Amino acid sequence: MSSRRRFLTAGAAALTGCQNEEPSTSGAHMRAYGERSPHEKPVRVIRELTASKGTGSSRTPLHEIYGIITPSALHYERHHSGVPDIDPAQHTLLIHGLVEKPLVFSVDAIRARPAVSRVYFLECSGNSVGDNRGAPFPDVQGSMGLLSCSEWTGASLRSLLEEAGLKPGAKWVIAEGADNGRMARSIPLEKCLEDTLVVYGQNGEALRPEQGYPLRLIVPGWEGNINVKWLHRLHVAAEPAMSVKETAFYTELMPDGKAQMFTYVMEARSVITRPSGGMKLPVGGGIHEVTGLAWTGKGSIRRVEVSTDGGKTYHDAELQQPVLPQALVRFRYRWQWDGQEAVLQSRCTDETGYLQPTHAEYAAVRGLNSGYHYNAIKPWFVRADGSVKHV
């Protein structure tokens, strides 16, 4: 008997007070809150970015995810001052500034409003700084793991702003979190009225603390940082605040030394997650399913193509239905590998007709130091020995 099993049996006997029960052979007992099988090991990879903990990121193991939904426990993280421990009974959301009636909402008040549930991806705009510079991580988790997708549930921000009543001249909403560093971003009012949500639910349960419990913004299709977590204040204003995260960070340095500002939307991107860097295929070729993810901040993905010869020829991949706007899209392609060297890559097109660029096309305009919003085609090199490497 394994020690874990002995423990479970002993625990159950102690609970029921029945010391004479035979060891059960009918399987484990039920658990009030489930866990995955102990045989399943996918985890996030954590990387601190300064010597003060809580300023780094954790990356989703994209190569080990099925379908389009990221389990909440594997959703990527990017924090600038740690994860606060918030009591929802004490937490409130204040709306003030250019409004007729400044309002305070309790978390329960937000939960009581007519609810909206939507599946949306989130991607940190700094997801692939290394790829941009030409020094990528060897695997898809390191290279692109600041990407996840959940079903989010909450209230429309528009309904909250309308309740407060917008004053003439209102053009921006500055959203602030209750984290230690009170991280804040300015959002154009238009987007707040269009489709932005104040959410409390993620994949059917409350937000995880690392995802902003008890309230966060979801700004569909826009860079991760603007989806402010632990939301506690919305400041309606005529001008942007020019906060540190919209000036010093999350602005893109062009080759001429100028930087693009207020670059919110995540443009169309795709990546093959299997086979991908670090994996090994059986030598000698055979039939393989090439699968991956595509997404765009501008509506829906229309088409994903896969190339096995480094982009010389492309073939349409099958898209898992339903294809949802501003959500991850799962694509699959049946590949007959001849056992020779191959270069696998995908490219996608969104509903605006935008085609995902190559690295050369990207770098010709944005250079190698823009850092944020890198979205070029990602090739994987398959050797004849079956090993898969980044190019």
Place this chain on the structure above:
Amino acid sequence: MYSLMLLGALWAQPAGRPATAEEIRARDITVFPNGAGLPAGGGDAVKGAKIYESRCALCHNKRGEGKAGEYPALVGGRGTLATKAPKKTVGSYWPYATTLWDYINRAMPFHQPRMLPPNDVYSVTAYILFLNGIVAETEPMNERTLPAVRMPNRDGFIPDARPDVKARR
């Protein structure tokens, strides 16, 4: 029928309650580039040096050099933005001095944010601007002078030009 009416009545009510002026004052820390939101007060780099030494130098090093791989530098990098190895700092990159005041006030020192009184925030802001050669050591920084400081990279930003990258089939 009764429960339906009750539900209707609840939904018709505004779910938010009015915020008091005191609640707004306690939470509102936004500072805008035009100086709106800055409290009355002031300081200078001479005073700021002492505050910096006791509250900031531990992480950002003696004169804002930072510590490679551990803590960001607060100085340097002028003239590097268009090179292969750009160095973005307050001095080389940040477009507004008010952003520095706002960030220190809300987020620094890292483990005890919002512990510095406004005059100390003015002084330590002045000190970092002085280290970058942007203001003089004794120049007073207050709610009128700070927004008027012209940062070296003030004109370094351009609007989003998407879709700026064009791919060919």
